[in-house]
Amino acid sequence: MSRPLVADIDLDALRHNYMLARDLAPDSQAVAVLKADAYGHGAIPCARALEDLAPALAVASIEEAVTLREAGIATPVLLLEGIFETSELELVDRHGLWLTVHSEWQIEALLSFRPRQPIPTWLKVDSGMHRLGFSPDRVETLWRRLQSATAQVTDLHLMSHFATADSLQPEYFHRQMQLMKMLSERLGAPTCLANSPATLAWPQAHGAWNRPGVMLYGSDPLEAANGASRALKPVMTLRSRIIAVQELATGEPVGYGGRWRAPRPSRVGVVACGYGDGYDRHAIDGTPVLVEGQPTCIAGKVSMDMLTVDVTDIPNAAIGSPVVLWGRADNGAVLSIDDVARYCDTISYTLLTGVLPRVPRRYHGNRA
Incomplete structure (x- = not known):
């Protein structure tokens, strides 16, 4: 697989x-x-x-x-x-x-x-x-x-x-x-x-x-969206899955440096995506992610091949659960790349052009 x-x-x-x-x-x-x-x-x-x-x-x-x-x-x-x-x-x-x-x-x-x-x-x-x-x-x-x-x-x-x-x-x-x-x-x-x-x-x-x-490519370049920019549709969806789930007690750290510590008994999902794929290493705790089409966020520093997300409030999250790093989830929920970029203190251009060749592109639509 x-x-x-x-x-x-x-x-x-x-x-x-x-x-x-x-x-x-x-x-x-x-x-x-x-x-x-x-x-x-x-x-x-x-x-x-x-x-x-x-x-x-x-x-x-x-x-x-x-x-x-x-x-x-x-x-x-x-x-x-x-x-x-x-x-x-x-x-x-x-x-x-x-x-x-x-x-x-x-x-x-x-x-x-x-x-x-x-x-x-x-x-x-x-x-x-x-x-x-x-x-x-x-x-x-x-x-x-x-x-x-x-x-x-x-x-x-x-x-x-x-x-x-x-x-x-x-x-x-x-x-x-x-x-x-x-x-x-x-x-x-x-x-x-x-x-x-x-x-x-x-x-x-x-x-x-x-x-x-x-x-x-669906990114809104305006400082304040207008009616036209709200009509843009995301072209790239960067998607992965949870490959492991960790059960943590209150106060337990996650990832390099232990930047994020569980504020309560928590469940953390490990996602197959990291800065070696082009995801921004500067993403802070709280950077938005969709798991099972539901909003949650990054918890801990992004690693080369993995990142970790807080799935405590998504009880059905498990190994194999779909994750959207930006773009459109299967349930229609959309995570704007512009929102992700703000948490990374960068712009969508950097995120889009930074997705590295080892990430397969999968094309669909009537011209694919």
């Missing part, structure tokens, strides 16, 4: 979340972001589940794009960080990829290249995130230069990234938005601005294209 820890991937939920992103912005197109192996869900199965819905996909690197092409995915693929060296332009051309440019050397390389067909190109603006992109005062000159390079460039767009679209204090978002609106109007440029939080909460950011990412 195999170890019971699996990551169940609900491709119907993925499609639901993509269609929600699309429906929130009916005048925009939505590029589905599949970087980091589709946020830990498996880029190839997720791309196949979305290829009849999404007019374009996005990844971080040429390696991620080539992986999709070699799997037979023909949908346009945007390189969010562009090329990392000039030689990659040959692969961009061969595989019909779309290109982001954010640095002078990338533009020089592109304009010196002779592609078989002009390359759809998105010019990245640093509107305030201060990671990648050109200073706004350089954008018009670069836009005109790219626009005139018809042998190399086609379908030119402006692109930027918001730093605070998820925030309850969105003043900085409005500052970035105003800057991009001014540039777009001055140049007559189509835009791609909205990430997941802006797609969910800021219709004024919806452009020719939007870039939903983490919302596709």
